[in-house]
Amino acid sequence: MKPTREHVTWRQSLRGYLWAAPWFVGFAALTVGPLLFAAVISLTDWNGISDLGPLFGVRPDGAPAAAAEGPDQLARWPHWVGLANYRDAFVPAPDIPFSQALWLDEFYRSLVNTAIYAVGSVLLTLGAALGLAMLLNQKLRGISVFRTIFFMPAIVSGVATMVMWRWIYNAEFGLLNTGLRRLYAAWNWAAPASWHLDLGAVPGWIESPHWALASLVFMAAWGAGSAMMIFLAGLQNIPEHLYEAAAIDGAGRWRKFVHITLPQLSPTIFFNLVIGIIASFQVFAEAYLLPSEPGGPANATLVYVLYIYQKAFHENEMGYACALGWILFGIILAATLLLVGASRRWVYYEGEAA
């Protein structure tokens, strides 16, 4: 018999809620609380340093004596500014021509950078993860060793990984460019003089405004391990009899992949896609740590969360930064809803009417 509502006693419910309580408490205190606080702050011009008392008509007692005198001093305490922070985000600075706003205005530039990073890194990561998962979904001796090896980068601390990548990408001494220069030199040795390559013309990777964002995207594939594990689980859930039936019908490897593996895996792909998009919109550490200057060179890696961080903690615009945070929340929510809406067309859940 199917369990119905009457069969759950109040004791059972209470136990359920009690077990979930630590999560609820943490969620309320550490997520909902700051979220609401940020919403309030986003309506002010708070700089992140001063007391918040003046917002609610309380004069702070730690104030310097001079602060009580004159409108110039009073202007330095936080005020309610309504939705001005949200307007300031979307309206480019007056000296920037409208046609170049996407490129020059830091808000739009950070959005564009983040969007490029999100699309590039998610496609690359999902592709790499699916490919690896297919390779590792074989009944071979010692396959678990390979699975461990490929999963390893996903659990190694992000900062340690980034230090390694800094050295791979280093334009002067890095692994990548040292290899490229060897290749160029080998080519020059073999090719006629008019086809010679310039040994100095290797990409600057993370130090070049043209390559920096692409470098971050390539690096994202390094973290494909966790998506790979989920794909692997998804692959092992595909019933063997479907493949056997297809084989009897004369299907080859490619047809099996397109008509059985992909449709059966679609919920897994969807899950990885949503998680990947959300995570890549929140990318921060890579852009903060990899370039010589966070977000550099020339704002090439200025991603959205880094922009928020700089406004909040370096330029003393906490109110504006909080508004930016809520705008990001709106963007991620919209992107997720869009993906969920579109998923009805291509994601197949077992047990659903086809």
Add this chain to the structure above:
Amino acid sequence: MKRAAPKILIGLFLAALAVYLLFFFGKADEGRLKVCFWGAFEELGMWQQMAAAFERAHPDIPVKLEYYPGGRYEDKVRVLLASGKPPDVILFQDEPFPPFCEFGKFEDLSEYLKREGQSLDLDRDYWKTAAESFRWRGRQYGIPVWVGNTLIYINKDLFDKFGVPYPPDDWTVDEFLATAKALTRDTDGDGRIDHYGFTPPYWLYGLPFLHAYGARFLEADGPFPIEASHARWAFTGPEAEATATFIKDLVWKHHVAPRESEAGQMDANVQFLTGRIGMFTSGPWEMPFLNRTGLRWDVVPMPRGPGGRGTRVTWDGLAMAADSTRKDQAWTFIHFVAGREAQEIIARTQRSVPALKEVQDLFVSARPQRDVHVERFIAAMGYARLQPITDQWEKMAAPLSQEFGTMLRDQERTPDEMIRRLAVREKPIFGLVGGEP
């Protein structure tokens, strides 16, 4: 048997909760004076020595040192202050200092200076620019601890290898450029430069060159540090052009300094240590590190230009958190660090020029390398100038860092264009000198 598992889990959960609460409400740190600072590895030892000396003199005040190495120290302090339970004593730089005074996060120390038996005469006993750096609206919010002025470090091994004479005590920007050219070499003949004369300075370290060409970032009609409303953006005109052109040409015209992709993401001191560059500008805080290496090095004064000679002076000082619950003990500690015993420890570490003038001789004589002209840091106090510090420092710095960086990175970006773009971006903060350009 089946019922046992949840009980074990509940037990584990309760035990974990108890441990957590124990730490959460634990009073392990109560009763200790908290002092926070940043710095290189060598400086941790210096602070430990000072804290030990303090505890010998004041056994009733145990000290807890909180060491935050590396970058973004100000971010950390900001969060600690916002938490309402900040460290009692905070080491802070002069550049980002004013907003913390303006918004009442640092205690006004003006009255503490006159305390019976714990007084300090900042104007008489300390370097002239020291006390000024931590004033705001006429009140004293920080006590200077040590000073850094930027000079030029030279790698003597590299100078000797290429037969380049060491720079004299008084030299010009033209002689500086000639020296940089003489140090720039492609030693293995592969068409790529292996040794450069210099490294393009980060904008802040380029301030001495502004002085050499008579340029400045801000014009002010009020006391230092400047309230932003009393400052106007002044990096325009032929002096600004000459400065920017000089710095740009080091990289693109003369190529005596590495371009960004050639620097290999190494910090200037690492490029210096490895012999990649022969000279760089920095302050005395490089010395504890360089003294631990086998390198032969020296410091030479800033070169003189058409605008004269100048260098930047940057002070670090101790502030007291306005929310501190042990202000008397905090002042006792600050007073101790400003005093002779602690200042001698700073002098022996060679961290920087101590703020207390009377230990300057010890600072010079304590140098581990006999032929290093440490006294040039003292001499530089004579021509060092205060930085354009306002309560809008971070806002001013962001465009400067970006625009200087782009000019150095992008061959097409002219000095004129950089100056124009800077003016556009700094104008909303300060207004422009002389109104519209």
